[in-house]
Amino acid sequence: MCGIVGYVGSRESTPILIEGLHRLEYRGYDSAGLAVARRGRLRVTKTAGCVQDLRDRLGKGTTGTIGLAHTRWATHGEPSDLNAHPHVDAGGHIAVVHNGVLENAEPLRNRLLAEGVRFASDTDTEILAHLIAAAVEAGSESLEDAVRAVLHRVEGTYGLLVLDARNPRELVVARNGSPIVLGIGDGEMFAASDVAALVRHTKHVIHLDDGELATISADAYRTSTMQADRTDKTPAAVDLVDEDYQLNGFSDFMRKEIHDQPRAGRRVLRGRLDERFATARLDGLGLDARQLRAVRRVKFLGCGSAYYAGQLGANLVEELARLPADAEPASEFRYRNPVIDEDTLYVAVSQSGETLDTLAAVQELKRKGGQVVGLVNAVGSAIARECGSGVFLHAGPEVSVASTKAVMNMSLSFALLALLLGRVRDLSMAHGRRLVTALAAIPDRITDVLADEKQVIAAAERYANTEHMFFVGRVRGWPVAREGAQKLKEISYVHAEAYEAAELKHGPLALIDHTMPSVVIVPDDELLAKNIGTIEQIRARGGPVIAITNADLPDGLAETVIRLPRGEPELDPILFTIPLQLFAYHLATTLGRNVDKPRNLAKSVTVE
Numbered sequence: 001m002c003g004i005v006g007y008v009g010s011r012e013s014t015p016i017l018i019e020g021l022h023r024l025e026y027r028g029y030d031s032a033g034l035a036v037a038r039r040g041r042l043r044v045t046k047t048a049g050c051v052q053d054l055r056d057r058l059g060k061g062t063t064g065t066i067g068l069a070h071t072r073w074a075t076h077g078e079p080s081d082l083n084a085h086p087h088v089d090a091g092g093h094i095a096v097v098h099n100g101v102l103e104n105a106e107p108l109r110n111r112l113l114a115e116g117v118r119f120a121s122d123t124d125t126e127i128l129a130h131l132i133a134a135a136v137e138a139g140s141e142s143l144e145d146a147v148r149a150v151l152h153r154v155e156g157t158y159g160l161l162v163l164d165a166r167n168p169r170e171l172v173v174a175r176n177g178s179p180i181v182l183g184i185g186d187g188e189m190f191a192a193s194d195v196a197a198l199v200r201h202t203k204h205v206i207h208l209d210d211g212e213l214a215t216i217s218a219d220a221y222r223t224s225t226m227q228a229d230r231t232d233k234t235p236a237a238v239d240l241v242d243e244d245y246q247l248n249g250f251s252d253f254m255r256k257e258i259h260d261q262p263r264a265g266r267r268v269l270r271g272r273l274d275e276r277f278a279t280a281r282l283d284g285l286g287l288d289a290r291q292l293r294a295v296r297r298v299k300f301l302g303c304g305s306a307y308y309a310g311q312l313g314a315n316l317v318e319e320l321a322r323l324p325a326d327a328e329p330a331s332e333f334r335y336r337n338p339v340i341d342e343d344t345l346y347v348a349v350s351q352s353g354e355t356l357d358t359l360a361a362v363q364e365l366k367r368k369g370g371q372v373v374g375l376v377n378a379v380g381s382a383i384a385r386e387c388g389s390g391v392f393l394h395a396g397p398e399v400s401v402a403s404t405k406a407v408m409n410m411s412l413s414f415a416l417l418a419l420l421l422g423r424v425r426d427l428s429m430a431h432g433r434r435l436v437t438a439l440a441a442i443p444d445r446i447t448d449v450l451a452d453e454k455q456v457i458a459a460a461e462r463y464a465n466t467e468h469m470f471f472v473g474r475v476r477g478w479p480v481a482r483e484g485a486q487k488l489k490e491i492s493y494v495h496a497e498a499y500e501a502a503e504l505k506h507g508p509l510a511l512i513d514h515t516m517p518s519v520v521i522v523p524d525d526e527l528l529a530k531n532i533g534t535i536e537q538i539r540a541r542g543g544p545v546i547a548i549t550n551a552d553l554p555d556g557l558a559e560t561v562i563r564l565p566r567g568e569p570e571l572d573p574i575l576f577t578i579p580l581q582l583f584a585y586h587l588a589t590t591l592g593r594n595v596d597k598p599r600n601l602a603k604s605v606t607v608e
Contacts, residue, residue, distance in 0.1 A: 002029055002099045002602075003071035004180065005197050006161045006171050009188025009218045013067035014058065016190075020197035021051045021069050023245060026253065026399040026596060029071035031084035035095040036067035037168040042095050046084035066168045068161045070097035073602050077122030087126040089133030090117065093165050096132065098125040099193055100157035100178040108154065128154070132162060144215045147172045148226060151213075157356065159193055170217045175208040179354045179382060182206040182214055182221060184235055189216040196397065200242045204235040207380040236380055244397040254400035254491070254595045258581050259450055264405040265443040267394035268412050273440055278432025279423035280416035285373055286389040292424045295345045300327040300414075301361050302349035305407045305486060310349055311479035312573050313414025319570055320435070321421035331357035334364055346372040347417070348390075351398060351406040353381020362386050375413055377406050391417070400596045402491050404581050407483065408446075411574045415439060438568040442575065448565055449578045456579050459546055459560045460586035463517050469494060470508065470518040472538075474501035474531055476573045477521030484519060484580035491595045492588035501534040512543040519583070520558070521576055524551035525569040532557065548579055
């Protein structure tokens with residue numbers, strides 16, 4: 001969830017560390033700090049503010065060719081200068097930055113207190129610094145051995161980076177449940193929690209697996225297991241460029257990423273639409289036609305927007321392939337004792353590929369013999385490696401916390417999966433061709449919706465002072481409504497709730513009055529009359545209505561109408577997400593919110 005950057009080489013480390021932290025600001029944080037080693041001493045600078053505040057605090061003595069840095073999102077202890085990372089031992093030699101949570105922090109802290117250790121912070125991470133220092137003093141042969149010995153004593157998750165000022169030639173890295181990647185340079189090495197911090201400096205990276213450690217120096221690296229067995233890691237090429245993380249004339253990353261959706265959509269569809277056989281090609285699944293026909297149920301697992309996109313995917317699978325399908329929050333699935341069916345295809349969905357709840361669900365599925373594939377946007381991510389097969393989203397880097405283009409590509413990928421499953425069953429060639437043509441046209445239709453952005457801006461400005469809002473959808477429109485409410489609440493802080501249209505009269509209708517606007521999803525499909533009836537019920541109670549529609553609605557039915565181009569009914573929900581993204585964005589900016597970094601949220605949730 002937080003940002004980690006480390007460097008060892010011949011250059012001054014501080015500018016590299018600060019730049020890396022800036023690249024990781026999108027992950028969400030509330031404090032920042034760094035430590036460099038010079039002449040056997042640590043120089044530590046920390047702040048409860050932002051990375052720029054940290055830069056402003058740096059003194060002239062904060063120099064050295066090895067160092068580590070961190071942006072923290074508070075778990076143990078409030079955001080403060082003292083609780084910011086890095087944390088050091090009492091002797092001031094060992095510096096530690098850490099993502100994750102130590103579940104046995106309290107007994108470890110109590111034992112150290114009984115031994116006379118005095119703590120400077122409320123964090124669980126400081127425990128690691130004291131334990132590692134004690135292991136070094138007890139005669140560990142290397143810093144790596146000391147870290148390994150300590151990690152055998154802790155329970156929980158960690159992405160860990162450790163520096164000993166008395167040996168300013170190497171850093172020790174460890175991973176368990178929180179991502180860490182090594183960057184290989186020319187006479188220098190890097191470590192980070194996200195490739196975004198490294199793309200300016202290297203094109204070759206190594207992804208550590210859970211339970212793996214690494215020692216890096218300027219010209220070498222060594223990886224090993226918790227049992228000290230060497231592991232041979234092959235570097236992977238990075239297909240990202242520095243420009244991917246630039247605004248390129250946009251005011252913020254969310255707006256840039258909304259407008260990048262036509263290109264992102266073309267990337268995820270390229271080479272996957274088979275016009276000859278009117279089907280989709282998803283070779284990454286590793287499933288042939290016989291294996292696909294053996295699937296009797298599909299279950300999508302994700303968190304937040306990935307879960308809502310999974311609901312959309314489940315609807316598509318049921319509609320096109322006539323297979324039972326549903327979606328469930330991975331965060332709930334991992335804590336149940338689910339019945340795992342060998343005939344069910346489980347699809348784990350994550351933008352980052354590192355979402356802890358989804359990764360844990362995948363591991364539980366594999367332990368019980370479930371058939372699971374991944375759908376992620378990060379090559380080499382933990383979920384991608386754990387699943388071994390699946391679909392790559394090709395959305396490109398997504399910096400804003402609120403996911404837009406990745407969610408779009410999730411939905412398009414689900415449509416491809418539904419088409420593929422349908423065509424190995426009873427979906428006709430004619431219907432397949434219709435859908436292939438419609439899918440190929442979606443990027444251009446997204447462009448058309450974005451070109452008509454002014455109608456959404458007017459609606460957002462009209463309702464910017466609203467304190468509460470309903471989002472309402474029926475069947476195909478229900479996941480769209482949920483995603484719309486999610487976007488509005490997370491970036492504008494306006495209270496928003498989504499309801500199935502038919503459920504309004506079973507309780508929520510009591511809240512409808514002139515102060516409660518409702519955004520109603522109205523596709524031009526077989527349920528049009530039903531959705532018009534829902535709007536009339538809301539209007540009868542004085543509720544303002546914002547209709548998102550590609551249908552011809554009666555004049556005066558809704559106060560505000562946002563119109564979309566017509567398409568194939570099965571695929572309409574994919575396009576309907578665009579105006580809801582724009583509505584949330586423009587309402588939030590009208591209120592002066594920081595849309596890229598909403599409060600209390602982070603891009604990649606790798607802690608419980």
